[in-house]
Amino acid sequence: TGLRTALPLVLSDYLDIVSWWLAPTMEFSVSTAYHALCQSPLWKAPLPLKTKIFVWQLLRDRIPLGTKVLKRHGPGDGMCPLCAVPETGTHILFPRTAARVLWTFVR
Structure with missing residues:
Protein backbone atom coordinates (compact mmCIF):
# COMPACT_ATOMS: atom_id res chain seq x y z
CA THR A 1 0.00 0.00 0.00
CA GLY A 2 2.98 2.34 0.41
CA LEU A 3 3.51 2.34 -3.36
CA ARG A 4 -0.13 3.21 -3.96
CA THR A 5 0.10 6.26 -1.72
CA ALA A 6 3.44 7.42 -3.16
CA LEU A 7 2.49 7.14 -6.83
CA PRO A 8 -0.73 8.47 -8.32
CA LEU A 9 -1.40 5.31 -10.34
CA VAL A 10 -4.53 3.30 -10.77
CA LEU A 11 -3.54 -0.25 -9.88
CA SER A 12 -5.65 -3.34 -10.43
CA ASP A 13 -6.19 -6.17 -7.99
CA TYR A 14 -6.19 -8.69 -10.86
CA LEU A 15 -3.27 -11.09 -11.20
CA ASP A 16 -0.90 -10.65 -14.13
CA ILE A 17 -0.95 -13.55 -16.56
CA VAL A 18 1.81 -14.43 -19.01
CA SER A 19 0.65 -16.30 -22.09
CA TRP A 20 2.59 -17.91 -24.92
CA TRP A 21 0.50 -18.00 -28.08
CA LEU A 22 2.74 -20.60 -29.76
CA ALA A 23 1.59 -23.39 -27.44
CA PRO A 24 -1.92 -24.85 -27.17
CA THR A 25 -1.70 -24.65 -23.37
CA MET A 26 -0.61 -20.97 -23.63
CA GLU A 27 2.41 -21.79 -21.43
CA PHE A 28 6.00 -21.12 -22.50
CA SER A 29 8.31 -24.06 -23.06
CA VAL A 30 11.69 -24.36 -24.68
CA SER A 31 10.37 -26.96 -27.10
CA THR A 32 7.65 -24.64 -28.47
CA ALA A 33 10.21 -21.84 -28.86
CA TYR A 34 12.56 -24.24 -30.67
CA HIS A 35 9.80 -25.42 -33.01
CA THR A 51 26.41 -20.21 -43.19
CA LYS A 52 22.89 -20.38 -41.76
CA ILE A 53 24.00 -18.56 -38.61
CA PHE A 54 25.83 -15.91 -40.65
CA VAL A 55 22.76 -15.27 -42.84
CA TRP A 56 20.52 -15.19 -39.75
CA GLN A 57 22.80 -12.58 -38.14
CA LEU A 58 22.97 -10.60 -41.39
CA LEU A 59 19.18 -10.49 -41.71
CA ARG A 60 18.92 -9.19 -38.16
CA ASP A 61 21.74 -6.65 -38.63
CA ARG A 62 23.90 -8.31 -35.97
CA ILE A 63 27.21 -8.65 -37.81
CA PRO A 64 29.94 -6.48 -36.21
CA LEU A 65 30.88 -4.42 -39.25
CA GLY A 66 32.60 -1.04 -39.29
CA THR A 67 29.60 1.12 -38.38
CA LYS A 68 28.64 -1.10 -35.43
CA VAL A 69 32.22 -1.31 -34.16
CA LEU A 70 32.48 2.49 -34.41
CA LYS A 71 29.24 2.91 -32.39
CA ARG A 72 30.84 0.89 -29.60
CA HIS A 73 34.01 3.02 -29.74
CA GLY A 74 36.05 0.21 -31.28
CA PRO A 75 38.99 0.58 -33.63
CA GLY A 76 38.55 2.07 -37.08
CA ASP A 77 36.45 4.83 -38.56
CA GLY A 78 33.45 2.76 -39.70
CA MET A 79 34.29 3.24 -43.37
CA CYS A 80 34.88 0.57 -45.99
CA PRO A 81 38.64 0.55 -46.72
CA LEU A 82 38.00 -0.12 -50.42
CA CYS A 83 35.17 2.32 -51.19
CA ALA A 84 35.37 4.97 -48.42
CA VAL A 85 31.64 4.68 -47.64
CA PRO A 86 30.07 3.49 -44.36
CA GLU A 87 30.69 -0.23 -43.92
CA THR A 88 27.31 -1.96 -43.51
CA GLY A 89 26.08 -5.48 -44.22
CA THR A 90 24.35 -4.47 -47.44
CA HIS A 91 27.44 -2.61 -48.61
CA ILE A 92 29.72 -5.58 -47.97
CA LEU A 93 27.51 -8.26 -49.50
CA PHE A 94 25.53 -6.53 -52.21
CA PRO A 95 26.08 -4.37 -55.31
CA ARG A 96 29.24 -2.30 -55.05
CA THR A 97 32.16 -2.46 -57.41
CA ALA A 98 34.61 -3.99 -54.93
CA ALA A 99 31.98 -6.43 -53.63
CA ARG A 100 31.19 -7.54 -57.17
CA VAL A 101 34.87 -8.21 -57.86
CA LEU A 102 35.21 -10.10 -54.58
CA TRP A 103 32.08 -12.19 -55.22
CA THR A 104 33.31 -12.96 -58.75
CA PHE A 105 36.59 -14.16 -57.26
CA VAL A 106 34.79 -16.26 -54.61
CA ARG A 107 32.59 -17.93 -57.21
Missing part, protein backbone atom coordinates in the same frame (compact mmCIF):
# COMPACT_ATOMS: atom_id res chain seq x y z
CA ALA A 36 8.79 -21.82 -33.77
CA LEU A 37 12.40 -20.92 -34.59
CA CYS A 38 12.88 -23.98 -36.80
CA GLN A 39 9.87 -23.11 -38.98
CA SER A 40 11.98 -20.57 -40.88
CA PRO A 41 13.00 -21.79 -44.36
CA LEU A 42 16.55 -20.66 -43.58
CA TRP A 43 17.05 -23.42 -41.01
CA LYS A 44 15.72 -26.07 -43.41
CA ALA A 45 18.03 -25.00 -46.26
CA PRO A 46 20.78 -27.49 -47.22
CA LEU A 47 23.61 -25.19 -46.08
CA PRO A 48 26.39 -25.56 -43.52
CA LEU A 49 25.33 -24.45 -40.05
CA LYS A 50 27.93 -21.64 -40.01
Whole structure:
Protein backbone atom coordinates (compact mmCIF):
# COMPACT_ATOMS: atom_id res chain seq x y z
CA THR A 1 0.00 0.00 0.00
CA GLY A 2 2.98 2.34 0.41
CA LEU A 3 3.51 2.34 -3.36
CA ARG A 4 -0.13 3.21 -3.96
CA THR A 5 0.10 6.26 -1.72
CA ALA A 6 3.44 7.42 -3.16
CA LEU A 7 2.49 7.14 -6.83
CA PRO A 8 -0.73 8.47 -8.32
CA LEU A 9 -1.40 5.31 -10.34
CA VAL A 10 -4.53 3.30 -10.77
CA LEU A 11 -3.54 -0.25 -9.88
CA SER A 12 -5.65 -3.34 -10.43
CA ASP A 13 -6.19 -6.17 -7.99
CA TYR A 14 -6.19 -8.69 -10.86
CA LEU A 15 -3.27 -11.09 -11.20
CA ASP A 16 -0.90 -10.65 -14.13
CA ILE A 17 -0.95 -13.55 -16.56
CA VAL A 18 1.81 -14.43 -19.01
CA SER A 19 0.65 -16.30 -22.09
CA TRP A 20 2.59 -17.91 -24.92
CA TRP A 21 0.50 -18.00 -28.08
CA LEU A 22 2.74 -20.60 -29.76
CA ALA A 23 1.59 -23.39 -27.44
CA PRO A 24 -1.92 -24.85 -27.17
CA THR A 25 -1.70 -24.65 -23.37
CA MET A 26 -0.61 -20.97 -23.63
CA GLU A 27 2.41 -21.79 -21.43
CA PHE A 28 6.00 -21.12 -22.50
CA SER A 29 8.31 -24.06 -23.06
CA VAL A 30 11.69 -24.36 -24.68
CA SER A 31 10.37 -26.96 -27.10
CA THR A 32 7.65 -24.64 -28.47
CA ALA A 33 10.21 -21.84 -28.86
CA TYR A 34 12.56 -24.24 -30.67
CA HIS A 35 9.80 -25.42 -33.01
CA ALA A 36 8.79 -21.82 -33.77
CA LEU A 37 12.40 -20.92 -34.59
CA CYS A 38 12.88 -23.98 -36.80
CA GLN A 39 9.87 -23.11 -38.98
CA SER A 40 11.98 -20.57 -40.88
CA PRO A 41 13.00 -21.79 -44.36
CA LEU A 42 16.55 -20.66 -43.58
CA TRP A 43 17.05 -23.42 -41.01
CA LYS A 44 15.72 -26.07 -43.41
CA ALA A 45 18.03 -25.00 -46.26
CA PRO A 46 20.78 -27.49 -47.22
CA LEU A 47 23.61 -25.19 -46.08
CA PRO A 48 26.39 -25.56 -43.52
CA LEU A 49 25.33 -24.45 -40.05
CA LYS A 50 27.93 -21.64 -40.01
CA THR A 51 26.41 -20.21 -43.19
CA LYS A 52 22.89 -20.38 -41.76
CA ILE A 53 24.00 -18.56 -38.61
CA PHE A 54 25.83 -15.91 -40.65
CA VAL A 55 22.76 -15.27 -42.84
CA TRP A 56 20.52 -15.19 -39.75
CA GLN A 57 22.80 -12.58 -38.14
CA LEU A 58 22.97 -10.60 -41.39
CA LEU A 59 19.18 -10.49 -41.71
CA ARG A 60 18.92 -9.19 -38.16
CA ASP A 61 21.74 -6.65 -38.63
CA ARG A 62 23.90 -8.31 -35.97
CA ILE A 63 27.21 -8.65 -37.81
CA PRO A 64 29.94 -6.48 -36.21
CA LEU A 65 30.88 -4.42 -39.25
CA GLY A 66 32.60 -1.04 -39.29
CA THR A 67 29.60 1.12 -38.38
CA LYS A 68 28.64 -1.10 -35.43
CA VAL A 69 32.22 -1.31 -34.16
CA LEU A 70 32.48 2.49 -34.41
CA LYS A 71 29.24 2.91 -32.39
CA ARG A 72 30.84 0.89 -29.60
CA HIS A 73 34.01 3.02 -29.74
CA GLY A 74 36.05 0.21 -31.28
CA PRO A 75 38.99 0.58 -33.63
CA GLY A 76 38.55 2.07 -37.08
CA ASP A 77 36.45 4.83 -38.56
CA GLY A 78 33.45 2.76 -39.70
CA MET A 79 34.29 3.24 -43.37
CA CYS A 80 34.88 0.57 -45.99
CA PRO A 81 38.64 0.55 -46.72
CA LEU A 82 38.00 -0.12 -50.42
CA CYS A 83 35.17 2.32 -51.19
CA ALA A 84 35.37 4.97 -48.42
CA VAL A 85 31.64 4.68 -47.64
CA PRO A 86 30.07 3.49 -44.36
CA GLU A 87 30.69 -0.23 -43.92
CA THR A 88 27.31 -1.96 -43.51
CA GLY A 89 26.08 -5.48 -44.22
CA THR A 90 24.35 -4.47 -47.44
CA HIS A 91 27.44 -2.61 -48.61
CA ILE A 92 29.72 -5.58 -47.97
CA LEU A 93 27.51 -8.26 -49.50
CA PHE A 94 25.53 -6.53 -52.21
CA PRO A 95 26.08 -4.37 -55.31
CA ARG A 96 29.24 -2.30 -55.05
CA THR A 97 32.16 -2.46 -57.41
CA ALA A 98 34.61 -3.99 -54.93
CA ALA A 99 31.98 -6.43 -53.63
CA ARG A 100 31.19 -7.54 -57.17
CA VAL A 101 34.87 -8.21 -57.86
CA LEU A 102 35.21 -10.10 -54.58
CA TRP A 103 32.08 -12.19 -55.22
CA THR A 104 33.31 -12.96 -58.75
CA PHE A 105 36.59 -14.16 -57.26
CA VAL A 106 34.79 -16.26 -54.61
CA ARG A 107 32.59 -17.93 -57.21
